[in-house]
Amino acid sequence: MFNVTKKSIQWGNETLTLESGKVARQADGSVIATLGETSVMANVTFAKQAKPGQDFFPLTVHYQEKYYAAGKIPGGFFKREARPSEKETLTSRLIDRPCRPLFVEGFKNEVLVMATVLSHDLVNDSDIVAMIAASAALTISGVPFMGPIGAARVGFSNGQYVLNPSVDDMHNLRANPEQRLDLVIAGTKDAVMMVESEAYELTEEEMLGAVKFGHAAMQPVIDLIIDFAEDCAKEPFDFQAPDYSALYGKVKAAGEAQMRAAFAIKDKQERTSAISAAVDAIKAALSEEDLADINLGSAIKKLESNILRGDVVSNGIRIDGRDTKTVRPIVCETGILPRAHGSALFTRGETQGLVVTTLGTGEDEQIIDALHGNSRSNFLLHYNFPPYSVGEVGRVGSPGRREIGHGKLAWRALQAVLPAPTDFPYTIRVVSEITESNGSSSMASVCGGSLSMMDAGVPLKAPVAGVAMGLILEDDGKWAVLTDILGDEDHLGDMDFKVAGTENGITSLQMDIKVAGITPAIMEQALAQAKDGRLHILSEMNKALSAPQGFSEYAPxxxxxxxxxxxxxxxxxxxxxxxxxxxxxxxxxxxxxxxxxxxxxxxxxxxxxxxxxxxxxxxAEPEEGHIYTGKVVKLVDFGAFVNFFGKRDGLVHVSQIANKRLNHPNEILKEGQEVKVKLLGFDDRGKVRLGMKMVDQETGEEIVGEKKEKEESAEG
The missing domain is CATH 3.30.1370.10 (K Homology domain, type 1)
Structure with missing residues (x-):
């Protein structure tokens, strides 16, 4: 009944297995990947024809964690997996980012990838297993996918790189000083496609070494997927990349001059309007048949890309007039919101973030319900990207994948410099409101977040800055690395390479590639330029604020x-x-x-x-010889009971009340009276013995004569 294909290898300390043919047989590709006892099922389906007029590639990736995978019942009222958690959203992005560039150019059929965690051993993280399962399912599905990709997690402990460290090792790096890196990498046989990391001030050399280590470690996985696909892959889908060279020639002839003039405008809003006008002029010059061609959008984008890219590679001058290494002008302001605990406005060119810090108590910690158990987080960072930040009208709703992904990147960059909870027992919430955007708003959130927390008095170990790098890689092998990219350079370029860190090292690295990967030489130059850019931005930030400020009067x-x-x-x-x-x-x-x-x-x-x-x-326990303030709670013939330490009472014997003979304590004392008493000791039954006569009842100080007399008596 079943035609099962199953392949295994020893990968690191665990066995990695791929299996297909028994479950979800109606999907175009279905693979269950298992590492240790963590299993993820990935299913791929794709439409056999594109929708009419479809001008983009509709790839959708869903990663789902089922609580039964770890033998748990979901928390909350409904007891059913509901909206995606942050981990599910971020893992969906991890799968999407390296796979999307590897689909054949021009393929616009709808593709759905669903990865479901079936079993979790609480040791091997399911995100890496999901990426491998998705890669294998795409490879055997017949969809025009130029994979497979492999994936790996890399740690850095005691100067050594570690392949796929356990969930516990990676769960809270801040509490594990020996572990300095959590890096996820994905790539093909020849090149790296995606990097996502959280680090503790690693040098550029250490970070590049981690990327190389991870790329080498994933090669057996790629070989396994290829071997697996040879036995069970479906026939490749009959797809021919569209040839729109003739249409591109018409588009270029109709609008190259006007488009080139538009890209020469430095102001973003004016440039956007001019590009839009150039597009309208191109369409006006085309025939009805050309306007109906679904490749028209691709042809126009190719013209825009060739103009932007050609100028950069040929003469090193970018659309806003900068060279490849210059950071846009920076303005930093702090303390701009009077009632907020901490605030900063970070402006870099036409990108701006209003970042606000709020300090709370333990009651404000976030409770995280995950497969590997519940935990609490005392550092929250939320990123908001409203439509007005790019001068657009749009729907405003709950945070999307972009907001969650950018917020997590900034969180990773900043958490490495936070004080230990024992030293700073606050819950910290940072909110980044992007008020303007023209490239790298996530790195503006890092810079503004660092300033905002220092303005709130958070004792950061060091300020953190971030910069986004880009790449123009031409077919003839020429390339240029760009520092502090604009939105157009991100959209039309080949790489988005974000680096954040302190003066001493990198705290976060994220890389996405739109081509078939980059070489170590390109990455090395990108890291070197990023360091120069980061240090420049830090120097500008220090002009506004270089050390934590005092607490706001409104902060707890x-x-x-x-x-x-x-x-x-x-x-x-x-x-x-x-x-x-x-x-x-x-x-x-x-x-x-x-x-x-x-x-x-x-x-x-x-x-x-x-x-x-x-x-x-x-x-606390009362200490013998100490003087306490107490209250008389009861008088008896032989003395007075005094409540002197919390709910603890002790007896002042009648002989210890005053330096004279008393017939009854009520000659001096009355119930409810406040008195100063000295703890003389404890009797054989543990009862407390107190004294008053050796204590000045006005000052609470021990009477010197009484003290000296007692010492002499002890010596005798």
């Missing part, structure tokens, strides 16, 4: 204290009664974790002190 103040874990129950009380009383009495927020770390937060220092003292009185 947080004080931490640690208590023994066996005291946690006493502080919380039965049903939370004690901690509620502390919060209500003091007016401060109190958060306790399982390790006994308590965070007390309030905008009022008095409220924090009151809560601190109340907790301290519960968990």
């Amino acid at each position: 103040k947080i004080e931490t204290m640690s208590i023994p874990t066996d005291k946690i129950r006493e502080v919380i009380g039965s049903g939370g009664k004690v901690i509620r009383e502390i919060v209500e009495t003091s007016g401060a927020k109190v958060d306790i974790n399982d390790d006994g770390v308590i965070k007390i937060a309030s905008s009022s220092a008095d409220a924090i002190k009151k809560a601190y003292d109340m907790i301290y009185s519960i968990v």
Whole structure:
């Protein structure tokens, strides 16, 4: 009944297996990839003809995590997997980005890739397995795909590169100082197609070494997919790339001069209007038959691309007049929003980000429900890209894949320099509002985020800046690397290479390639130019703010204290009664974790002190020889009971009340009276012995004569 194909290799410390022919047989390509005990099923379907008038390539990738894969039931009210999580969205992008450029040029049939996590062993991350499964499914489906691609995760620990480190190793790099890198790489046999990374100030040489290591490590996977496809691949889909050279000739003749003049305009809005006018002029000069050709859009884009690219490669001058290495003018401002805890306006050319930082308490941490378990995050970065930032009218809705992807890139760049939670016990939320965009708004978010957090008083280890690099790679082998690319250079170029970091090293690297890959020499030059650009941007940022500022008066103040874990129950009380009383009495927020770390937060220092003292009185033990302020709670014939330490009482014997004989304590004391007492010690039954006569009741200081007399008595 089943015609199963199954192939395996030993890859790193695990066995990698590809299987097809048993499940989802009506899909054009279906593969289950398994690494260890993590399994992902990828299914590919594609339309056998393009929709009429289709002028773009409609590739859709969905990566889905099923909670049953890890033996879990989803959290929340509905108990069903709902909208995509951040991890699912980011992994969908990881699959899409290296695969999209490898479809044959001109192919515009709809393609759907669905990757579903079926099993998760909590050791091998499912994103790498999903990328491999999708690559194999595309390769055997018959779709015109010039793959396969391989993928790998690379760590960097103790000076050594590590292939596919475990989920636990990568889960929280900030808490694991030995692990300095989480890099995901994808590529073909000959070239790297995509890089996504989170790093802890790696040098350019270390980062390039990681890319080379990952590309070499994925080669056995590519060989496995090829071997697998030889046994089960379907016949290639009959597709011939359209020849629109004649149409391109007409387009070029009709509008090259006007288009070239449009690209000579430096201002983005004026240039966009001029390009639009040139396109209209081209269409006006064409026949009805040419206007109906579905390749017209491709022909016009090719003309735009050739004009932009030719000028850069031939004379090194870009459309805004810069050379290939110059960064656009930068203006940085901080503290521009009076009630925000921290704010910055970062402007680089025609790209601008208003970035705002808000400080919160432990209650504001994000709870993340994932296959490998629940976790909490105290650093959040949200990126917003409204239509007005590019002068357009558009629908405004929930964050899309672009917003989530750009926000995560900026998050990765900045989290490497955050202080440890024990040193800075705040939840930090950074929001980047892109108010203008003409290239690399994600890197503007990094720069603005760094300034904004310092303005809020966050003690960053070092400022972080980011820059986007581009590439023009011609058919004759000539190429040019561009620093700080414009939107048009991104759209019509061959590479989007974003690098962020401090003066000491790289904290994040993201690369997307639109051609069949780049050589190590190109990447090495891109990293070198990116370093120069990053250092220049950092110097401009330092003119506005080079070190953390004081806290805003509107930000909560947080004080931490640690208590023994066996005291946690006493502080919380039965049903939370004690901690509620502390919060209500003091007016401060109190958060306790399982390790006994308590965070007390309030905008009022008095409220924090009151809560601190109340907790301290519960968990601390009184010390012999110390003087305390107490209250008389009961008088008896032989002395007075005084509440002196939290809820703890002790006895002041009648002989220890005053330096004279008393018949009864009520001769001097009355219930409710505040007194100063010294802890003399504990009797054989653990009862507390207190004294008053050796303490000055006005000042609370020990009477010197009493102290000296006691010392002499002890010596005798």
